[in-house]
Amino acid sequence: MSNSTPATIEDVARIAEVSIATVSRAIHTPEKVANSTRLKVSQAIAITGYTTNAMARSLRLGRSNMILVVAPDIGDPNFSNILVGLENEARSHGYGVLIGHTQNEPQRGLEYLKFLNSNQAAGLILFTGILPFGHQTMTARLPPSVGVFEPVFNGGIPYVGVDDIEGARKVVDLLLAEGHRKIAFIGDSRTRLAYSRRRQGYEAGLDAAGVPAVQRVVFEGDGTIESGRLAVEQLFMRDTLPTAFMCVNDQTAIGVMIGLGARGYDIPRDFSVTGFDDVPQASFMSPSLTTIRQPRTAIGKHAMALLLELLTDGHPPETEILLRPDLVVRNSVAAPSRQWIKR
Amino acid sequence: MSNSTPATIEDVARIAEVSIATVSRAIHTPEKVANSTRLKVSQAIAITGYTTNAMARSLRLGRSNMILVVAPDIGDPNFSNILVGLENEARSHGYGVLIGHTQNEPQRGLEYLKFLNSNQAAGLILFTGILPFGHQTMTARLPPSVGVFEPVFNGGIPYVGVDDIEGARKVVDLLLAEGHRKIAFIGDSRTRLAYSRRRQGYEAGLDAAGVPAVQRVVFEGDGTIESGRLAVEQLFMRDTLPTAFMCVNDQTAIGVMIGLGARGYDIPRDFSVTGFDDVPQASFMSPSLTTIRQPRTAIGKHAMALLLELLTDGHPPETEILLRPDLVVRNSVAAPSRQWIKR
């Protein structure tokens, strides 16, 4: 019963009085086994507490039933809910999900590459636009892979994300509708494609509204709280301030709000601030943050579904799935004010 | 070179003109192989790009080189840094780390149990006081395991955490020193042992200060932001209010601050609030939160070290490792005020 060594298929076969082949078939292709035999086998399994040795199975099959999800930082508030979508979809197809995180260190990425190369995972979900494996990576050696949020630079890897341009466009259009003309964009990035797309939406919106380029301010940033705060500091060095801060993500927006708060300004009376992502915190802040909701669970679900198709069919059904971003209007946006000029 | 099927040990052996046994030895026990041969082998490995098939290796060895970390919620702000400690320690001993999360659903836990039972992980790190596998779990069947934060209920599993009682004591002593006497404890829980220990620290501190039990208010809570906000709502229904809210964790404290803020109170002028954990957000809030720092990376490191010892020696060197919690004084605590009574 509670033996020291786990039961093998042979133990089951002996008890069920069949061959190990029949046991294997009873488990994986039950339709090929007579009803009576199937019953005997399942009883034997119950008695022994048998579970398939995944090592042996994967060795024989040449593939595992695990999907590796690699993210630069699992602490990212965006990550958790995506994972739920990923896992649900995977499990309903008999796959398990394992998580790796690289902290942007190529060294860590290489560990996972080794993991992949030794066939311990059937597929890969990547949470970063950059292959986290350093340069020597042969993409050819990667298992079927799908990106999330951003296309993967090395190309050839389909991805699932939100339409960043459209999302940014919705934000900038809201700000314009409130009467803002001087809108700063905080957090442009050359390394994160999603961020530069959000900037594209920003530019497109201002173009459409006829706001001249000289009135635009674009700030580099890495999407951290600190980068948002820094941007505020630096903007106050300049002569002209924007009336609204359109931030590349919620973290940046939090930083901006902290920076403005530290200088004694009130949001949204003195300045409007917007984010992107709708992290859980966004609704709890004061003021609560107007932002773009990422359909996280849906993104996870689609990404995994895409990967599973790739796994079975070999060819990606499509190379890019963009979901619709929704604007979430809260309390961090109001009509522009010039009161701070009077000071 | 970039063949469709990955190179096996046999390919390496052929190129190096030795037997597969020698290749295996050259890799794992190089001292048993002549220098010249070792060189030939490593050249052959370079040529073929060989990496050992972990499936086959684990099958043969009967154990894998992966450690499974199971947490109820990887979005927990406490989790990320612990993981860093865990991973560094594991990697430096040749182990890899994989993460699972259960979302408190036993169903999910069972998936991981299957993973463990099929020998796909050599050891287990548990982030919850409750075995996440439902009732039918035979603890006997679990691989060597270590708990983090809390002892695991089923017993027999060593754990690493912070001295919750002492930490809570430090907080309550600070509040007492500021002159508070009516201190509410928000977030007691029967299911989370760490939480009830923090309450023990609270009680011990008040006992030592001679604060009578009738002046104490203890609120149940599950440690979420929402639970903190709820506690405030309910406390305002009562006739006597505390002057300080000592919260079981930072999330609860955030909820309390939101609740108090919504009623127009200022912290720390009107009320003092404290947390526990020092999540990253704690320093960014306004006011910044006085709390207890968890030495997260150290906890992770110790937990993994303990597990590795268990893996090699078989017996746990000790059953409980408690690290020292540090008080982090910020701006959410001040002397008590009675101004709200006048309203």
Next chain:
DNA sequence: ATTGGCCATGTAAAGGTTTACATCGGTGAG
């Protein structure tokens, strides 16, 4: 010169599973 021992290497089995192929019994058509 013989022998014993040691070092480097090879041979082969084992680990648990899946599956192509073989076998066997039974059923239906001729």
Next chain:
DNA sequence: CTCACCGATGTAAACCTTTACATGGCCAAT
């Protein structure tokens, strides 16, 4: 009644490693 076929089951090989044991060569001691 015979034969062909089909469905259910068994046999055995293969997946890739690791390692106990066997082998063989060489040196040192007798």
